[in-house]
Amino acid sequence: MVSKLELLKSTPYFSGLSSTELESISKLVFEKSYERGEMLLLEGETAEALYFVASGAVKVFKTSAEGKEQILTIIRPGETFNEVPIFNGDLNPASAQAMVPVLLYGIRKNGLEVILRKYPQVALNVIKVMANRLRHLVSLVEDLSFRRVIGRVARILLENAGDGAAPRPRLTQCDIAAMAGTAREVVSRSLKTLEEDGVIRVDRHRIIITNRDVLKKMVEPSFETKVTDI
């Protein structure tokens, strides 16, 4: 696991800062650990800090009035979450839960204000990160509005596949369903269809993507007119 200083150095927010500047910033950073399944944040509560994941994985999600969960994103080591309510002074827009044991580094709102005033480069970096985040959310809206479920499942498999270099969080069919905005049963059917078509192979607890090119095509909007109902 990386040290606090190494993590800050590798974070896009602090890109371009010197070691001395990072040392100064690290004094405003606190540590917090969570067990698997523990809630880190609750949607609608007052936001306390912006967080960086040092180790583990965090699921960020919203819950509907009927209790249906929509996963917005999974935060992995080196990535940040909960900056939106810290920047605009509002409540947590989503909940966050540890998918595995998690170590977080956090910066409280007053600490962040000190950093942004003292290091304008950080403000520029934050704008870039926010812009990328917005792009991801627009893509999610597109997914939920326009694509069939199998296309959404294809995208989720591609985005969460590992190549053996670094461990990725494992996902249940419920997790995939929550990310795709659909039901577990529909995900189960999608996976069966993908396996029958030879695009994936399910080997016990592993989903192996055997035809990446075809899976990528399934993500494209034009695929809608060619596929039959799952």
Add this chain to the structure above:
Amino acid sequence: MIMPEIDQEKCDGCGLCVSVCWQHCLVLVDDVVVLVDKIDCDWCTQCEAVCATGAINCPFEIVFG
């Protein structure tokens, strides 16, 4: 060996997972489910599907072939 994950605090002892497991890998002990025969679990995920409380999870590792 990777096995289904059981959260016994969430288990309400309904026994549906025990019934649905065709490999007989699960059993109720003191009204909570326990894995007993780890070798034969084939990851069908039916135990996860039937569980109303989310007490059993069968997470997948996704990899490029």
